[in-house]
Amino acid sequence: MSVAAGTLATRTPSSSQDSRRRIVAEPAPVRWLIVGVALLFLTVFLVVPLVAVFYQAFSRGVWPYLGALTHPDAVAAIKLTLMVAAISVSLNLVFGLIAAWAIAKFEFRGKSVLITLIDLPFSISPVISGLVFVLLFGAQGFFGGYLQEHDVRIIFALPGIVLATVLVTFPFVARELIPLMQQQGTQEEEAAISLGASGLQTFFRVTLPNVKWALLYGVLLCNARAMGEFGAVSVVSGHIRGETNTMPLHIEILYNEYQFMASFAVASLLALLALVTLIAKVVLEKYVGAE
Amino acid sequence: MKRLLTGIIASVTLSVATHAADVTLLNVSYDPTRELYADINKAFAAKYQAETGKSIEIKQSHGGSGRQARSVIDGLPADVVTLALAYDIDEVAQRGALAADWQTKLPQNASPYTSTFVFLVRKGNPKGIKDWDDLAKPGVKVITPNPKTSGGARWNYLGAWGYALKKPGGTEDSAKAFVKAIFANVPVLDTGARGSTVTFVERNVGDVLIAWENEAFLSINEFGKDKFDIVVPSITILAEPPVAVVDKVVDKKGTRAAAEAYLKFIYTKEGQEIAAKNYYRPRDPEVAKKYENVFPKVALFTIDEVFGGWKVAQKKHFADKGVFDEIYSQ
């Protein structure tokens, strides 16, 4: 049942089990070969690109790096990105909790179709995720005429960017929570209800504490994806400097202006945010392991 | 939920939308004009402030000409469009955002500056590239963007076509074979002019870049005279990137006067100087004379002469199942 984003987090904390692991059955050369291949693969595909980003970002020293990050257009992009992420993540947080409650605590028909639909945005091409909102709210779109009459701007403005981001990050929180809440079952909630607790009390005092780490982890992943989304946002942004350019779009613009160093500087900031997310995740896992 | 959502969005939009300037214009432009309009905007803002006492801020949006036109069609509220070719503005006009006769509203086909296409080669020209013919030779790697998405690439495609047509004994068939041979030499087809320049200059791919003249100059300035040479072909196409006020937007926003003043400013001596400094060929004869040493003299043909205008050229070459599609599907 644990598909999509959910799977990435539902990991048994490994720390306590490592010590119990028996000494390996494979002969030492095979062991080292496997570890060697694994490390080589990870180094080429993960470490080197990451190092390259930071290397290029600092290729002219610290001051130009800071200069690139404090350029007004960069600051505007950073602000916009943070705002978009904040709105999209909170919306998906609320939705994720509600959906997980409905899906995990009750048995009903059509559940697997519902879960598949929640998963769907995960495998939609980001370009399509942007395109659908152009089709709906663009001047030539289905609601375009109405919106123009009433002077409401959705695409090429913040609401469009938020909508595209929400669609792209739609499954993250829900898929993080559903497997865990299903696994935990309904006994604790049933006990609380039978002892006279209201639904909301049960949710806040029983369910939420049980899933808080998974929830936080889902939020972190959702946030990382929200800040980094490129394809979908690119379609609905309009690329107005200092106004509708998010950080990933700003990176592309700088890259196209031959400002490679500045481009990698902004990229490194995003990579840094991603790293912080991952570190936070490791810390979280330690906590979960300790509990 | 929905009300909450709209509430949040509305309040955030308001906080984003507050600007310090009295007037704000949005100039939606194509890829290589970033530096040009950064300079123009600065000069115009100073002049506007001095003349009217009002501050003005001009926001820029850049991208492939086709993508930018699409954004305006989809409702990007551009006060002015300054695109790579007339066809893209025609597309916008066709959907009612501006009058069909927009090109008559400003002098010189509404193109305040012109440009052309030259070849950027590696220092010392190791492949000995002198003219369009050399681009079709086997073993020469040519970098150009995709004519389907890039306005510049459409111009240079037509440049190659026109050259082949004007050669002694040139026919439609020989021109098609010639252009096909050039595109057979293209290893990377970026979506925009800037992407191609980065590929050629920074990634070291290819022997020759068919570039906007101003892009070629800019590359040499950015990356050093010791790395690249500019080769001017015997004959090439005169590119006229047009500008227009988007009627629907300025009438709604009440910015028509400012938008028109902005575009007219590009035609003034000051505007023309800025264009020339950014390596766009000025229209003004005096300014052109002053900068005549900068721009190599080259025989130029126009799209109207050889192709009968953009609409005809677009339909024949770049529309779905047009000549360009044939070249790639055979």
Add this chain to the structure above:
Amino acid sequence: MTATTARRLGFRQPSVIPGFGLTLGLTLSWLALIVLIPLAALFLKTTELSFDQFLAVVTSRRALNALKISFGLSLIAAFINLIFGFIVVWALVRYEFPGKRVFDALIDIPFALPTAVAGIALTTLFAENGWLGSLLVPLGIKVSFTPLGILIALVFIGLPFVVRTVQPVLLDLDLELEEAAETLGANRWQVITKVILPVIGPSLLTGFALSFARAVGEYGSVIFIAGNLPNVSEIAPLLIVIRLEEFKYADATAIAVVMLLASFVLLLAINRLQRWSEVRTGRL
């Protein structure tokens, strides 16, 4: 709600826990608002084409090639991730080596790193004058601006999936099973193929399918490193963008619909697979 009303409603099992109607209602509304209505718009736009036109668009040589490239390379990338992902998981779960925790944490990088950043970084690395590209050029291998470049980008973005789906299952695997098999005289190879693979097989397949699904739609990281040549290195999402820029909205949506249906079928298959594996391993 009593058992009788529930039976009358007929579609859910009774429960004392409140909030079913409210939460399911909100879930469906939100789902409709953000996912279903926008996707319906996609299908609606496609209906502007007649069926013959639709077929002509999606079966044109260029569209077919783009779909072939997207699906084909994604398949290869997912396969590479399947093999190397399994090796990585095995190393991470079964062995001790220095820096293990760091590498474990880094697995998620492609997931959190913006795709455009990944694209630019990979292009820089694998360009002929890049760190890795300059090592490969003497060997006659070109990565940037070739289908191989697309493949690298797709491997990069799909990397976490196999690792993260197999990891928990392998951790849960009861070692006594293996030991029992060994005492019964099975050699190591037999243990791996007869005992371990059947248990982790479904999760390997799930990881494979997820990494495939993610790769098919990928845009940001690929356009930088691909040569974007029609019929050679042009991916389907790029073709959608190109059709948009030619003002051909209906054509763009037609290709999008094909991709969307493929994704949906794929996801449904993954969910089935998961259910099947849960039934098989007795977890349900």
